[in-house]
Amino acid sequence: MVDRGATSADAAPPDDWPARPELSLALNRIGSFDWDIDGDRLHLDPMAQEVLGVPPGTSVHRVEDIAGRLPPEDAARADGLIAQALKDGSEAYGVYYRVRTGDGTTRWAYAQGRIRRDAQGRPHRIIGIVRDATEELGSPVRPEADEERRHQTSVVETITAALAHASTVQDVIDFFKDAQAVKHLGSDLLVLGLVETGRIHLVAEGPSEHFIPGTRYTRVDDNFPMSEVIRTLAPRFIESPGEFAASYPWLWERIRDIGIGSAAYLPLIAHARPIGALGLLYRDARGFTQQERNLFIALGTSLAQSIARAMLFDQEHDLAEGLQQSMLPRRIPDIPGAQIAVRYRSARMGRDIGGDWYDVIPLPGGRVGAVIGDVQGHDTHASAVMGQLRIVLRAYATEGHAPATVMARASSFLEELDTDRFATCTYAEADLSTGVLQVVRAGHIDPLLRHTDGTCRRLPVSGGLPLGLSADFGHLDYPVTTVELDPGETLLLFTDGLVEQPGSDLDEGMRRLIGAVRDGPYDLHQLADRLCNVIGERVGEDDMAVLLLRRHGPGVRGGGRLQQHIAPADPEALSAGRHMIRAAVRAWGARERSDEIELVADELVTNALLHTDGAAVVTIRMLTGPERRLRVEVEDKSSALPRRREPGESGVSGRGLLLVDRLADVWGVEPRGGGKSVWCEFIVPGRHEVAEGTTDD
Known part of the structure; x- marks a missing residue:
């Protein structure tokens, strides 16, 4: 209790007791104001004008008359707070802000x-007080001290903002190697070291190289300032050359010629463990105030967080990229008659990976399957789905299914998985002896075709829905586009990461890609590297996969062979078989007998599917010899031989063989172990004969 001394009820009160409100407000430096919002009028009493630093004799009639006496950031903050109170229905508000005075100091108010609001709740008047709050919040701020504080705050904000864009550890290193980093920090030199496997790796020096032999890698227990701050987890401030020489004699002997007078070494601590150290070196001897030391500690904390985040990014990206790579084929098989180059490039923006993949599938009969695809999403789940989808698509193709069937079954498989992902895909099956190329597309980008003269064009391919969606919507029809791949021509399959770029449309990206392919080197692997380099020059958020397939050698004049597996109740395979025969007839120069060959082949396949329980395998090939013969074979698993029926016999079964007999030059049946092969041959003119006949016409 405070001893107030003896009192007497009879003691006379002060003459001015009790004090009038005006005296109480004046002694406590409290002024009043009345703001007429509707009339845009403001009244300040003399004490309010004094608190707000309004010079005597200056008229104040509007809020704008005093707004300039507040620092811009304080004025903006006060305006925002008052506007919010007026808007949300509040009855009162309170706000602290700084006020500039005539002598250049800044004080708090x-x-x-x-x-006051009207009957509709609309604010129309504010009545209040304003008081001096300098003693409450601190002494008046000197202009030079205020400027120094702003500079120090700016340093931290600048460095923090710059490091916010650093995604990888290399980004952080590159920042500190830049001369601007030294300028922002206000030092003459800097060094940055990171802890790696128990040693300190000096990763950055600035603004120029001052490498000292023996300091690139040092031990944590060495007598170096970086080692000390990492061991003790405390900053080390060296304020004179003498202190430097006494504490670290070995290092001082090697840096004294640089002209270092003082230094600040800061430990970089993340998750309670040291990850590195930053050294700021000055040419002049200087003392470090407590305020500067606090600034350096805050800077070290911010830098440590940035580096830790970048390290985590690198680790997770490397892990994800390793998973992605493990899902892709380890090696590309050697394919006789073709050269193949593949590339995969992960996105550098974002730590996650995508579901991009490629595959090359050797097939019987000199054929090869080429796959490019992209599973929706950028995470490890997309990569896992991609791995499963690649395996099943390869299995369906290896079983001998037609390209359309391969795609339809892969879509059904993806729809049955416990996932909400879909995938785009292109599957191309090439017969390298004939150049016949069958392409199926599921929501993917059209491939490109580079001709032997270097020109490049987009290859339009009929498409279906993406894998998974086609099965979900019940649209499993995938049309087959058949083209011829001449010797020396190159097929380019790729994912959208190769052409998509933020701020531009797909067509523009395709034009850029076509130009890069057209102007690129002829060597396939150099061309693939060139495409990756083009992508590396721009920032992208998507992975990229590319597959290049070039057909080798001259065109085959004889001995070409194509084969198609056709399962029962598989209309897509039957349609693909017809496409194959039509393309082969065109590629081998047998157009004059194309209708006969297609009709007979269709009849043989239909008979095999109708009268046997298993699948049929149709083979078409060109035989060499004195005359060019095109041979069609249809194999099945039944040992029952077909029987030709003559006109007049009952029923219609077997009449198809009459058609075969009339149209083919020769036909027959051969037993094949557990089944048989029905074959027929057609004599076709040579290519030169076709050309001469055309000229005569």
């Missing part, structure tokens, strides 16, 4: 207002 506090304003409190009561908001």
